[in-house]
Amino acid sequence: MPNSDLLPSLLYKINENQLALEAAIMELSNWVEQRGAADVADNIRGALVAIDRNEEFINMTLAVMMTPE
Numbered sequence: 771m772p773n774s775d776l777l778p779s780l781l782y783k784i785n786e787n788q789l790a791l792e793a794a795i796m797e798l799s800n801w802v803e804q805r806g807a808a809d810v811a812d813n814i815r816g817a818l819v820a821i822d823r824n825e826e827f828i829n830m831t832l833a834v835m836m837t838p839e
Contacts, residue, residue, distance in 0.1 A: 778835035
């Protein structure tokens, strides 16, 4: 199998990791907020907006890359 065939699978796994990290960080932001640091929690959630903003494009691109030619 050529290395280029591995790229879509690698990117898919990296995306899965990114989404798992997003979920974990969101849990931490909720925990921080419950302890009275709402401004910190808001900053964390604001930083996570980029993941949400790019998720649809990443999923669409991965689907195209993983479709057999």
